[in-house]
Amino acid sequence: MEELVIYLVIIATLLGAFGGAGVLVWFERRLLGFWQDRPGPNRVGPFGIGLAVADIIKLFAKDDWIPPFADRFIFTFAPTAVVMAMLMGFAVVPYSKELYVTDLNIGLLFFLGMTSLAVYSVLLGGLSSNNKYALFGGLRAAAQMVSYEVFMGLSLMGVVMLSGSFSLVDIVNTQAENVWFIISQPLGFFVFLIAGIAESHRLPFDLPEAEHEIVAGFHTEYSSMKFGMFMLGEYLGLILISSMIATIFFGGWLGPDFLPAPFWFLGKTFAFICFFILLRAGIPRPRYDQLMSFGWKVMLPLTLVNLLVTGAVVLWM
Amino acid sequence: MKSVILAIWSQLVTLYQVLLHTFTPFDTVQYPEQMPVLPPRYRGRIILTRDPDGNERCVACNLCAAVCPADCIALQKTEDEHGRWYPEFFRINFSRCVMCGMCEEACPTYSIQLTPDFEMCEYDRQNLVYEKEHLLIAGQGKYPGYSFYNVSGKSIKDKDKGEALNEAAPTDVRSLLP
Secondary structure (H helix, E strand, O other): OOHHHHHHHHHHHHHHHHHHHHHHHHHHHHHHHHHOOOOOOOOOOHHHOHHHHHHHHHHHHOOOOOOOOOOHHHHHHHHHHHHHHHHHHHHHOEOOOOOEOOOOOOHHHHHHHHHHHHHHHHHHHHHHOOOHHHHHHHHHHHHHHHHHHHHHHHHHHHHHHHHOOOOHHHHHHHHHHOOOHHHHOHHHHHHHHHHHHHHOOOOOOOHHHOOOOOOOHHHOOOOHHHHHHHHHHHHHHHHHHHHHHHHHHOOOOOOOOOOOHHHHHHHHHHHHHHHHHHHHHHOOOOOHHHHHHHHHHHHHHHHHHHHHHHHHHHHHO | OHHHHHHHHHHHHHHHHHHHHHHOOOOOOOOOOOOOOOOOOOOOOEEEOEOOOOOEOOOOOOHHHHHOOOOOEEEEEEEOOOOOEEEEEEEEEOOOOOOOOHHHHHOOOOOEEEOOOOOOOOOOHHHHEEOHHHHEOOOOOOOOOOOHHHHOOOOEOOEOOOOOOOOOOOOOOOOOOO
């Protein structure tokens, strides 16, 4: 691939990710509104889309306050970590057969590693705030994300076994030759979906910031653009997880020829973003111990069974 | 195991039910473009009405001011040359008014009435203090045809005691005749 194309893809990815995260703030509220029988924010600009810009301006203009009891350096560093990690994760997402930032032969592991790094942001943010609710939030985030990471990685191993590669481009190419992995790995998809929600700590698994118990969790003390960075990181995580599900289980850019390949990828990603918002609209938060026992007692055995059966089938074929 | 499957199934049903709401109409009333339908007895902006002859109905009895829980009504009684009572000034401070409608209930002459209008925002709080000229309307409001002096025993110009509607002639208390 030419170098110029790579740079263009990088710039497009950056703009797309930031712009997408900005628009998502509005889009999510609008969609939640529809599902609650109300129009949602529809005043600023056409369909209320100006709200995305207004929100960003508001965040930038707010008083950026660091509490005197906080650990200044880590407090400032924490919000940037999540955005950096999530943006790094976008590097391995393939938009079409030729269009990607980089095709690492360990692409899947890289993605898993980057989402794991995002835990640090939440953890350090909660720890450095020197606030008991923030600490609770950070603690919960760490426990939740570490335990859900276990089978997030394991659920993908079936896919890796079938395609014989960690590279996301190879995985999609395997799906072009055979069936999409949603058909051959439905259990893996189910587990990855749930782990993905927990990993991006979105509702219904947003216990680290459960506002009915612990104020706002790990970002209790954050204000202005530092809070905005957490928000941005959360929406970037949402887009990243959606694009990963689309790539790994739904054939990424594959689709009938009447649309160019990247559009298929974007369309599938968009559908999953909508699905995540639907989850938020429909499902209440579990209790914290329910979350953990669900993870360890249901999801992990399911994943292991999936792994075992897939391995057996691969050996037998 | 069964309970886990049941729980997951219940979540899926929830999601489907929520998804169906994509096609239901909004409950929200898009206010400035789409006005809400207010019932005629809605308790909004307070007005003072006139009787069928175009005179002020208010007789400055002070009952509204006495009953007002927010204490936002102020008035002063005065009398014209024909013996009619009327308020010299009548002031309602709408920044304190709670639109409870007790003044309307207390009013013996149907003068003070609440209307289905709530759009009275001001940038300056002082502008929420309404004087008589702001409150008084040209018409009769919700109770057309009623005139207090036509049914009461109070004597005014062109109508002496005993001349009101359904009113018996005054009794001469000093007379011994039946």
